[in-house]
Amino acid sequence: MFRFKNRIIKNMDIRYRCKGFTYIELAIAMAIITFIILAFAQLFIRSSISIKGMQFQTLAYNFAGDKMEEIKNEAFEAIGGPWFPEIWETETQTLSGKSFTRNVRVDQVDASLIRVDIEVIWAEGGENRTIEVSTLIADKW
């Protein structure tokens, strides 16, 4: 009789333990999951912003590089004033939904040597971002 009672209690304990989670367990689990999700979300958002920014920077460099190659293939006489710091040529293009402005400035280092500076400006996160590439071009005989 005594042995039978003990078994019933034991069985009842097991049933009781398998019933579900306590509120505390649930809260801790939710907190952990929320923390993980927030951490990942932040990582994704930051990465996304960073990747987007770098993509814009790459587009800006390409935009500048295209013009630089074009100018390098021009005859020396065709590249000229108004001289630095005036803008020689300016152009705006929309690339990947972003507006980029390219300014070309030419500076006469001496009669047969010029410096070409190409800056590309675009707005990102409420601020203007700029990259610049420069080279020298000689008037070859």
Added chain:
Amino acid sequence: MFNLRDEKGIALVMALILLAVLSLLAVAMVFLGRYETRFLVKERLSDSALYIADGGVEFAINELQNDLSYRGTTSYFVASAGEFSVSVSTDEQPANHYEITSTGFVPGATNPRETRTVRSVVNIVPGTPPYAVGAKDGITVASNITVRGDLRSDGQIVLGNNVFIEPSEPGASDGSIYTSTGIAKGVWITGNLYMQPGREIKSRGPTNASQGGDTSGTGIYQESRIRSGNPYICEGDTSADTNPLGSYSSVDFTALDNMDKVVYGSYMNYESNETFNLGGKVHKFTQGVRFSSNVTFQGEGTIWVSGGSGTYGLELCSNVHGPEIPGETGKYYPANVNLIVSAGNWSGADIMINSNVNINGLVSGKTEVDANSNVEIQGVIESGGTVNINSNVTIQWGEFGFEVPIAGSPATTVVRSWREL
């Protein structure tokens, strides 16, 4: 005892493992994306460093054009974009060749984010016109012709069959065709034309677009006969490449007349199998001159016809060359001679070069220069009128075997090679 059928708790463990793996993958993807874009930006910065390094080469070319003893600059800032250091060497280089090595740093040589180094060999040739064949009124090229250098005219250029226009050396920046004329068929390609990649044909004549295709009304006609090189075709060109040169007589005659010279007051006819000793002098023929076949030019010098009348001002018949190469019977060095006609009244051509002629120098006529068959010229052919080249002729742009005073352009610069180290 361990029981495989006892699966209690396995779902949780599996879920955790899966979550960990997925998390790792997600993190890896994020970092890979960021790394890739960072790499792209690094590559763009690297491009920027390359422009700086190339600017160093251009800087050195400019310095060399002003002073051939220039040997380098340790540090030069190109605005705020970067800095380069450049050095110039002539070691193990042929005459008038300069090896320029330039390193570009972004943003500067101190703690650079990117560094690129380029090396270029530049040939600055004093006293050489900037074309292999140049003529004011027009150039006619027949068949099996090789021109290593530029063809340039203010008139029409007619190209025959199997014409090869190549750079003066592999990697050199010349080997193009330019005409400043605005007429139709300014460049008329009548047979197979072979060019090298990156070269160009430019004319100021009407464009294909304005004439409804490549018709006889266009500035460059029969472009489909270009068999290789895929040159850049530009009609209606307004660039400096097709600026009229005006004069295709590049000789400074006052300076030429002041050189050590021998004057011949009557028409001279040198018979066959003669040796003409140039002796480092200008030989000024005031009434014209003819060299018969098998003439050997000894030494180096200039043949200059300054007047007279007849069929040809300066005639080279067959087998004209320099001395025999020792140990190689029947093989000859080119004759180091310049052939110049500045005046006279000639019913044929100013300069007539017949067959089997091999010379190293400038061939400069006033109204007409003709080169017949099996002619090899290392130098330049130019004419104030026309140049007519027949068959099996090779013209290699380069330095002359004997100095010629050149008016106008004091030198020509050709970029022979450009590579990244």
